[in-house]
Amino acid sequence: MSLKGRRRCRSLPPDILSNLPDNIIDVILICLPSKEAVRTSILSKKWRYHWRRLTELTIDQSHWSTEEDLLYPTFKFSKLVYQLLTLHEGPITKFTIDITRLRSCPEIDFFIYLLSMNGIQHLVLHLPWKEGEEYKLSSLFTCLQLRHLALENCFIHPPSNFQGFDRLITLELCNVTISSELLGSLISHCSLLENLALVLSEVPVSNMIEINASKLKSFDFSGCISYISLTNVPLLTKVSLDLCEGSSMEAHNFHFVKFFESCFALEHLLFQFCFDEIDIAKPDEAPTRLPFDHNRVKRFCLPGIILELTYETLCCFCLLRSFPYLEYLEIEVCNDGDGYGYGDVELFKLERFADVTFNHLREVKLGEFWGDAHELEFLKLLLAKSPVLVTVTIDSYLLPKRRSKILAEVSNFWHVSPTVEVICRDLQRRSSIFEDETNRWKRMLLYY
Incomplete structure (x- = not known):
C-alpha cells in the first residue's frame, strides 16, 4: 500500500x-x-x-416466508430449527415456536429433546392444527427445568413414572388432547404452579377436571366441561370462566355453589354463562346465595349475560348477594335490542333484595345497553342499593335521541348515593370498552 x-x-x-x-x-x-x-x-x-x-429464540413464519418460496415450507422450518439448535452454544432458557399456518411439523418432538439438553425453562409451542393428526410430545417430560409452558394443538400423555414439573409456575394449554384424569394428575404434580389457563374445546362434557394446586393464584378456563372441582386452592385470587356451548350449567349438574366453596381468597371473577343449557334449566334449581360470603371479591365481570333468562339472572343475583365487599361491577348485556324482553321483570324488584346492600360498590359499567325493561330495572336496583356509588357508565349503539331519552329516564331513578354520576357513551364511535377491559384482565391472569 x-x-x-x-x-x-x-x-x-x-x-x-x-x-x-x-x-x-x-x-x-x-x-x-x-x-x-x-x-x-x-x-x-x-x-x-x-x-x-442467545438464551431466547423465537421462530415463526417470517423466518422462511419470502416472495420467491422455492422450498416446501415444512422443509424450510425443519432445516432452520435444526441448524439453530445444533449451532447454538450454551443454555436456551426461552424458546417460542409459532407455526399455526404451517401444514405440519413432524420433527417437533426431536426439537424438544434438543431443548431439554439446553436447560429450557420457558417453552411456547403454537403448532398447526390438522384433522386426524396430533403431535405427540413425548420429550416434553424430560424438560424438568420448565418454569413456563404453553402448548397449542398437540397430544400429551405423561408417563407413569413422571413426578411432575417441580419448578413450573405457568401452564397454558389450548386445544391439547389429554384425559381429564391425566390433566388433574399433571396439575397436582406441579407443586409451584401459580397460573393456569385451559382452552379445552374437545373435552367431553361428561368429564370433570380436578384442580389441586396449593400455590395457584389465577385460573382461566374456556371450553366445554361438566364440572370443575377446586379441591385445594387457598391462594386463588383471579378466576375467569368462559363456559362454551355444551357445558352443563344446571345447579344439580355443574354444582354451581360447590365451585366457589374452596375459593376463600377470590378477589377477581369473570363468569361467562352458557346460554343453551341455562335456557332449559328450572328456575327453582338456581341457588339464591353461596354457603358463605366471599368478603375479598372486589371485581366481578359478566360478559354476554341475558337478563331475560330467569335461571341465568338468578345465578347472577346469587353471586352478587355473596360479594358484600364488591367495588367494581361490569356487565355486558346480550339481547336482540328490540326492547321487548320475555323474562320475569319482577326478579329485579327492590322488595326481593331487602336483605342486600352494596355498601362498597363504587363503579358500574354496562355494555351493549339497549334500554329494555330488564336492563332499566336492574340499573334501578343498583342505584337504590349502592350508597357509595360514584360512576355508572352505559355503553350502547342506540341513536342519540333514544340514548338521551333513556338517560333522562335513568336520572329520575331514586339513588341512595348523593355523588353518583351516570355517563352514556356511543359505541358506534369507539371500540368496545368492555372487550378491551376483558382482554386486558385475561392477559393479567397469565404470568407472561
Missing part, C-alpha cells in the same frame, strides 16, 4: 461495532427478533458467532 493509502487508513474512524464489549453486543441481540439477531453475523468477525449464545 502506498504511503498516501496508509495515511488515509490511519485517518479513518475506528470500527465502533467491532469494538463493542461482548456484554453490550449480547444486550443488542436480545432486543432484536431472532431472525435479525442471526443476520448480524455478517457485520464483522466479532459479531459472527455472537447470536449462538
